[in-house]
Every structure is written in structure tokens, then in C-alpha cells.
Amino acid sequence: xxxxxxxxxxxxxxxxxxxxxxxxxxxxxxxxxxxxxxxxxxxxxxxxxxxxxxxxxxxxxxxxxxxxxxxxxxxxxxxxxxxxxxxxxxxxxxxxxxxxxxxxxxxxxxxxxxxxxxxxxxxxxx
Amino acid sequence: xxxxxxxxxxxxxxxxxxxxxxxxxxxxxxxxxxxxxxxxxxxxxxxxxxxxxxxxxxxxxxxxxxxxxxxxxxxxxxxxxxxxxxxxxxxxxxxxxxxxxxxxxxxxxxxxxxxxxxxxxxxxxx
Amino acid sequence: xxxxxxxxxxxxxxxxxxxxxxxxxxxxxxxxxxxxxxxxxxxxxxxxxxxxxxxxxxxxxxxxxxxxxxxxxxxxxxxxxxxxxxxxxxxxxxxxxxxxxxxxxxxxxxxxxxxxxxxxxxxxxx
Amino acid sequence: xxxxxxxxxxxxxxxxxxxxxxxxxxxxxxxxxxxxxxxxxxxxxxxxxxxxxxxxxxxxxxxxxxxxxxxxxxxxxxxxxxxxxxxxxxxxxxxxxxxxxxxxxxxxxxxxxxxxxxxxxxxxxx
Amino acid sequence: xxxxxxxxxxxxxxxxxxxxxxxxxxxxxxxxxxxxxxxxxxxxxxxxxxxxxxxxxxxxxxxxxxxxxxxxxxxxxxxxxxxxxxxxxxxxxxxxxxxxxxxxxxxxxxxxxxxxxxxxxxxxxx
Amino acid sequence: xxxxxxxxxxxxxxxxxxxxxxxxxxxxxxxxxxxxxxxxxxxxxxxxxxxxxxxxxxxxxxxxxxxxxxxxxxxxxxxxxxxxxxxxxxxxxxxxxxxxxxxxxxxxxxxxxxxxxxxxxxxxxx
Numbered sequence: 001x002x003x004x005x006x007x008x009x010x011x012x013x014x015x016x017x018x019x020x021x022x023x024x025x026x027x028x029x030x031x032x033x034x035x036x037x038x039x040x041x042x043x044x045x046x047x048x049x050x051x052x053x054x055x056x057x058x059x060x061x062x063x064x065x066x067x068x069x070x071x072x073x074x075x076x077x078x079x080x081x082x083x084x085x086x087x088x089x090x091x092x093x094x095x096x097x098x099x100x101x102x103x104x105x106x107x108x109x110x111x112x113x114x115x116x117x118x119x120x121x122x123x124x125x126x
Numbered sequence: 127x128x129x130x131x132x133x134x135x136x137x138x139x140x141x142x143x144x145x146x147x148x149x150x151x152x153x154x155x156x157x158x159x160x161x162x163x164x165x166x167x168x169x170x171x172x173x174x175x176x177x178x179x180x181x182x183x184x185x186x187x188x189x190x191x192x193x194x195x196x197x198x199x200x201x202x203x204x205x206x207x208x209x210x211x212x213x214x215x216x217x218x219x220x221x222x223x224x225x226x227x228x229x230x231x232x233x234x235x236x237x238x239x240x241x242x243x244x245x246x247x248x249x250x251x252x
Numbered sequence: 253x254x255x256x257x258x259x260x261x262x263x264x265x266x267x268x269x270x271x272x273x274x275x276x277x278x279x280x281x282x283x284x285x286x287x288x289x290x291x292x293x294x295x296x297x298x299x300x301x302x303x304x305x306x307x308x309x310x311x312x313x314x315x316x317x318x319x320x321x322x323x324x325x326x327x328x329x330x331x332x333x334x335x336x337x338x339x340x341x342x343x344x345x346x347x348x349x350x351x352x353x354x355x356x357x358x359x360x361x362x363x364x365x366x367x368x369x370x371x372x373x374x375x376x377x378x
Numbered sequence: 379x380x381x382x383x384x385x386x387x388x389x390x391x392x393x394x395x396x397x398x399x400x401x402x403x404x405x406x407x408x409x410x411x412x413x414x415x416x417x418x419x420x421x422x423x424x425x426x427x428x429x430x431x432x433x434x435x436x437x438x439x440x441x442x443x444x445x446x447x448x449x450x451x452x453x454x455x456x457x458x459x460x461x462x463x464x465x466x467x468x469x470x471x472x473x474x475x476x477x478x479x480x481x482x483x484x485x486x487x488x489x490x491x492x493x494x495x496x497x498x499x500x501x502x503x504x
Numbered sequence: 505x506x507x508x509x510x511x512x513x514x515x516x517x518x519x520x521x522x523x524x525x526x527x528x529x530x531x532x533x534x535x536x537x538x539x540x541x542x543x544x545x546x547x548x549x550x551x552x553x554x555x556x557x558x559x560x561x562x563x564x565x566x567x568x569x570x571x572x573x574x575x576x577x578x579x580x581x582x583x584x585x586x587x588x589x590x591x592x593x594x595x596x597x598x599x600x601x602x603x604x605x606x607x608x609x610x611x612x613x614x615x616x617x618x619x620x621x622x623x624x625x626x627x628x629x630x
Numbered sequence: 631x632x633x634x635x636x637x638x639x640x641x642x643x644x645x646x647x648x649x650x651x652x653x654x655x656x657x658x659x660x661x662x663x664x665x666x667x668x669x670x671x672x673x674x675x676x677x678x679x680x681x682x683x684x685x686x687x688x689x690x691x692x693x694x695x696x697x698x699x700x701x702x703x704x705x706x707x708x709x710x711x712x713x714x715x716x717x718x719x720x721x722x723x724x725x726x727x728x729x730x731x732x733x734x735x736x737x738x739x740x741x742x743x744x745x746x747x748x749x750x751x752x753x754x755x756x
Contacts, residue, residue: 030616031597033675033679036675037612038609041675045663046224046226046667049220049663056182059185060189060224061224063189063193064189064192064193064225065228067189067191067194068229068610069322069323070574071573071610073617090177091177093177093283094178097172097286098178098183098186100172100289101167101173101482101483102483103190104480104481104482106326107322107482108289110325159297159301160475162297163297163298163483171288191484194700195698196485197484197485197488199491200484200487200488226608227608227609228608229607230608230611231668232695232698233700236703236704238660298476298478298479299476301475303468304469304472311434311438313441315438319443320445320481320574321572321574322574345429347430349538349541350430351438351442352541352734354735355733356697356729356730356733357731358569358732359574359575359734360541361578362577364531364534405742408723409723411549415549415550415735416735423537423541427537446736448740449699451743545731551731553724555720555724556721563686564689564725564728564729565693565728565732568694568697568732568733569732571693571694571697571698572733598679599682601676602676603690606691606698607694607698
């Protein structure tokens with residue numbers, strides 16, 4: 001495992017304990033190079049860039065996924081991640097509400113559904 | 127003009143000097159109630175909510191519009207707005223780069239085009 | 253509750269009996285100002301504008317949500333709403349079919365799934 | 379030319395005088411079967427179905443294209459078409475404004491830009 | 505049943521045994537002309553065009569539906585179809601991975617979920 | 631320059647002579663690590679994976695960008711690229727036409743516009 005892969009997994013684990021191993025493990029079943037797409041590229045090379053802290057970055061990701069509306073599972077993951085890196089529940093809700101203006105009320109409502117699920121998952125981790 | 131309308135226009139003017147009057151003036155030509163959709167709802171009631179500062183909110187808007195890819199003119203407006211409320215050029219570029227992961231490289235490249243235009247507009251205001 | 257809020261809830265109740273209280277009640281659990289985003293802005297200020305009747309407006313909403321494809325739950329809600337404000341089943345199906353041309357066959361097929369669910373919900377209200 | 383092709387072209391010509399020949403002529407340069415995709419399928423078989431009048435159908439198309447935001451040229455075409463089959467300027471503006479709720483303010487603003495262009499084109503046909 | 509309808513159903517049956525009758529049967533319950541939208545237009549007139557073989561066409565469809573992210577059920581259907589017309593599991597996975605670049609990692613991850621389901625369905629047909 | 635960067639640029643140059651230097655040069659003006667996002671990740675690590683040839687991959691990219699409809703400039707680039715790596719004009723048109731079924735007629739029409747531009751650019755390189 002390269003330094004870059006380790007760095008990427010550490011960021012994933014900050015978002016959710018164990019996420020690094022869990023996600024890469026499942027991807028490695030399909031193709032040996034696939035996990036690095038997530039660890040090395042997405043997390044180490046992009047999300048891990050200096051210039052913005054992880055807390056801000058997770059808010060940006062939540063904003064984008066709420067606006068796009070095509071990845072509810074990953075939106076919920078990044079909402080839990082945002083909470084785990086220091087975004088408050090209130091701030092997270094603000095991100096979702098703001099998307100009503102830029103992506104429409106249905107996108108916001110879907111975001112609120114994901115927000116409720118993310119909060120429930122924290123109260124009652126599986 | 128209600129207090130709420132004034133508040134909304136003040137936020138718009140923080141994003142770009144004169145934006146409040148310019149945008150509402152053009153919308154009022156079409157329908158007398160249309161400007162309030164922007165001033166009262168979008169800016170006063172949503173973007174103007176406490177809980178997140180305007181600087182963070184503009185980064186969220188830039189993230190969402192970069193990811194959606196359907197409103198390049200407004201993306202550029204909010205990039206100029208982000209710079210005007212204290213987002214640094216470097217931070218703004220980080221927002222755009224991060225979208226490569228969540229919305230794809232073409233969305234990021236379009237964001238970079240808007241970013242260059244926003245910077246040019248600042249150097250050489252029309 | 254302001255007049256505007258009352259007007260917005262009345263429109264929601266025309267779409268589905270009890271929708272005004274149900275939706276605003278759930279949103280108020282999260283934030284006291286959130287319900288007004290729906291009642292005052294979405295329904296009273298926009299959907300409640302004169303110039304188009306509610307029946308036409310619901311067909312437009314169904315068209316848009318079918319084309320966008322990102323909010324199946326709300327598409328089904330507005331299909332039930334369309335039927336409740338006088339859109340016939342046959343007309344509603346036409347809206348969905350037309351979207352095959354403008355948003356593709358998969359968007360139309362998803363719309364047909366929502367249409368079946370909306371019809372089932374009417375035959376057998378929970 | 380089959381009856382179906384003639385019917386499709388007649389609907390196109392109701393939207394804009396000469397549109398049937400103009401659009402099919404340009405497509406036929408690329409492939410002899412391509413024009414029928416538009417005339418026979420899109421217009422004769424779908425838009426030409428009974429069950430909704432052309433005036434309503436054009437409003438639905440304008441709603442969908444405004445919400446999707448990916449085809450500004452065709453949105454403007456269908457706005458001119460809507461006006462030509464009896465949608466009033468005021469009604470057309472209502473369609474666009476309503477999309478602010480369902481697809482966000484930027485989608486609505488892009489729709490307003492297309493609306494202005496469609497009105498200008500009527501005042502000053504090229 | 506016209507020759508064109510037969511041709512369209514034959515293509516559907518190549519994608520999945522019995523798909524022609526199953527899909528058209530369900531659509532005919534809603535409207536007698538609706539099945540031909542799928543058989544005649546989508547499959548006979550477009551997918552059945554010469555110029556690209558069905559194997560390549562199914563890869564294109566999987567690419568598009570993975571990128572769009574709005575029709576997971578149909579994405580899974582076309583993944584099974586792709587495998588049935590000669591796309592290898594490895595090739596299908598490549599299509600999904602490539603979409604990470606053009607539509608973002610979440611679109612790719614959703615594609616991987618559909619890919620796993622398509623493979624499971626083959627191992628254990630319902 | 632690492633081996634991976636060289637490999638990525640070589641793929642870009644196969645799509646369009648000089649594209650590797652041109653694109654990375656412009657990105658390096660903004661940030662020294664940005665070019666590698668394109669060369670190393672997008673082209674070397676993903677598009678350069680074995681399992682599908684570049685000709686097939688470019689058709690997939692054209693399909694996805696036509697369906698998404700949010701990156702016309704890059705769609706045209708990849709259309710030129712597809713032609714440069716052995717996709718015939720006729721095959722490229724088939725990809726675009728097929729998207730009418732999966733993403734709607736407007737997406738296909740926008741694709742046809744890009745197709746005409748890509749062909750013009752070949753006949754008359756700037």
C-alpha cells in the first residue's frame with residue numbers, strides 16, 4: 001500500500017470509522033486497481049488537497065450531491081461524514097435548505113430525507 | 127419596499143455592487159411580483175438565514191452550480207460573488223477541483239472556464 | 253399563521269387532504285422557519301399565482317419531475333395531486349408519455365411506474 | 379412521404395411556419411431515416427396523440443426543458459411554438475416562474491432569458 | 505402486429521428472454537399504442553438501425569444510463585442485456601469505471617451497485 | 631514527468647494532436663497539480679485501462695456526454711477524438727441518434743450540432 005493510498009484511507013476513516021477498509025474491500029473484489037480510484041484519486045489527490053479543510057469540503061460535497069439528486073446513498077454517507085468531521089447538525093441542515101434555491105424544492109426535500117436518515121444512523125449505529 | 131426586500135437586496139449587493147437593483151429592475155419589467163422571488167425568498171429568507179456565513183454559502187452555491195452544469199452565467203456571477211465576500215481565488219479553485227470527483231471532469235472543466243472568466247471580470251470590470 | 257401561510261396550506265390540501273398539516277408538521281420538527289419555505293414561497297407565492305389554474309400547474313409539475321427523474325416520491329405526490337384537482341387519468345398518462353420525447357424513454361418508464369403507484373394509492377388509500 | 383410524416387410536419391409547422399421542412403431538410407443531409415425520428419415519432423406518434431391539445435402540450439414541453447436546462451435552443455423554439463399555438467405571453471411566463479420551485483432559481487432565470495429571446499424573435503422575425 | 509413491431513420485440517428478446525412480451529404486455533394495459541413506442545420506435549427504428557452492432561449499442565446505453573443516474577432499474581436491465589448479447593463481465597465493468605471520469609465517482613458507484621445486481625440476477629434468475 | 635503522466639498525455643495526443651500539452655499547459659497556469667488530474671487519473675488510470683480499446687471508450691464518452699448535455703465543448707472534443715482513433719463518421723452519428731431513445735430528442739439534437747461542428751473542424755482545422 002503506497003503512502004498515497006494510506007493517506008486516502010485515513011481521510012475516509014475520518015468521515016466514517018472503518019470506511020476505508022470497507023469500501024476498498026468491496027471494490028477489490030471486482031478489480032484490484034479499482035480501490036485506488038477512490039483512495040488515491042478521490043480522497044488523497046483531490047479531497048486531501050490543502051487549501052480547504054475537510055469540514056468545508058464535506059459541506060461542499062453535501063451541497064453538490066443534494067443538488068444533483070442522483071446518489072442518495074452517497075449523500076447520506078457524506079452527511080454522516082460531515083457530522084463526523086465537525087459540521088454541526090444545524091449547519092448541515094442549512095446546506096440542504098440552501099439547495100432549495102439553486103436546485104429546487106424537491107432536491108431540498110430529498111436532502112431532508114437523507115439528513116433525517118444520517119441523524120438516525122448516528123443515534124442508532126447499525 | 128418591505129424590510130425583507132431591503133435585506134435581500136443588501137445581500138445581493140454584497141455579492142456584486144449594484145446587483146440588487148440591476149436584477150430586480152430587469153425582472154420587474156416582466157412582472158411586478160417577480161423581483162421578490164429573488165430578493166425576499168432566495169436571498170432574504172434562504173441565503174440570509176443565520177447558521178452559515180455568506181462566504182461559506184457562496185462556496186456551497188458554486189459547488190452546486192458547478193456540479194449541475196446547467197447555469198454557466200449564474201455560476202460565474204456566484205464566483206464573482208464568492209470572491210467579493212471573502213473567498214480567496216485559491217479557495218474558489220479548490221471548490222471547482224473538488225467537483226471533478228463528485229460530478230466528473232467535464233463539470234470541473236466547465237467550472238474552470240467560469241473561474242477564469244470570473245477572475246478576468248475582476249481584473250477588467252466592464 | 254399569516255394569511256399567506258393559510259393560502260399556501262389550502263393549495264396543499266387541495267392536492268391531498270391533510271398535506272398542509274402533515275408536511276409542515278414534519279418540517280417544523282427540524283426548523284421553525286422551514287415550513288414557510290413550502291407554504292408561503294412554493295405554494296402561496298408561486299403555485300398560487302393567478303395566470304394558470306392549479307390543474308394546469310400540476311400537469312406542468314408532473315412534466316418537470318418526470319423529465320428530471322430525481323424525485324420519484326414527489327412525482328408520485330404531484331400525480332395524486334393532479335388527479336385530485338381535476339386532471340383525468342388519461343391526461344396524466346399523456347403528460348408522462350410526452351416526456352419520452354423530451355427526456356428519453358427511461359424517464360417516461362419511471363414516470364409510468366409513478367403513475368401506476370399514484371393510481372393504486374387512490375384505489376387503496378393507506 | 380407517408381401520411382404519418384405529413385401529420386408530423388403539419389404539427390411542426392403549427393409551432394413555427396416552415397419548421398417541418400427546415401428541420402427535416404437539415405437532418406436528411408446526415409441520414410435519410412433521421413427526419414422520421416422527428417416527424418413520425420416525436421410529433422405524429424407522441425405530440426400528435428389525442429388526449430391533450432397542442433397548446434397544453436407545448437406548455438408541458440416548455441416546463442420540462444426549463445427544468446432540465448440542457449437545451450436552451452430548443453427551449454426557445456418551443457416557447458415560440460407555444461406562443462404560436464395560443465399560449466399567451468403571460469401564461470408562458472407563469473410556466474417559467476413555476477419551475478423556480480421545482481428546478482431552482484437558476485433554471486428559472488435561464489428560462490426567463492429564453493423567454494425574452496422568444497418574445498424578441500416574434501417582434502423582429504429574422 | 506407489423507413487421508416493425510416483430511423486429512423490435514426480437515431485439516428486446518435478445519436482451520432478455522421474454523422481455524418483448526413482458527414489457528409490451530404491461531404497457532398495453534395502460535394504452536394500446538404505448539407498446540409501439542418501445543418496440544417500433546426505441547428498438548426497431550433506433551436501436552435496430554444498422555451501423556453499430558447490438559453489443560456496442562448496449563455498452564453505449566449502459567454508459568449513458570450510468571452517467572445520467574436517474575434510471576437504476578433500467579440500467580440494471582441493460583446491463584443484463586449487455587451480458588446477454590456478448591459483452592463480457594469485465595468489459596461491462598470497464599464501461600462503469602470509465603463513467604467515474606465523465607460523470608463523477610458517485611455515478612460510478614451507483615453503476616457498480618447495478619453491476620453487482622445484474623451479475624447476481626444471472627447467477628440466480630428469479 | 632512520471633511514466634504515468636507520459637502515458638496519459640500520449641492518449642490525449644491520440645485523440646487530438648497536441649492536446650496533451652495544450653490542456654496541461656493551461657491547467658498548470660492555475661495550479662501545478664491540476665494537470666495530473668487529467669493526465670494521470672482521467673487518461674492514464676481510467677481511459678488507459680486495458681479491457682476496452684480507445685475506439686470503444688471514445689464512443690462511450692460521446693454517448694455519456696450527449697446524454698448528460700452539460701458539456702458541449704468537451705462533447706465536440708471527444709467527437710473529434712473518436713474520429714481520430716478510428717470511429718467512422720457514420721458510427722459516431724449512430725451513437726448520437728441512439729441517445730434520442732435514452733436521453734430524449736433535445737439531447738440528440740444537441741449532439742447533432744456538436745457532430746456537425748466536429749466534422750467541420752476536421753475539414754477546416756483552425
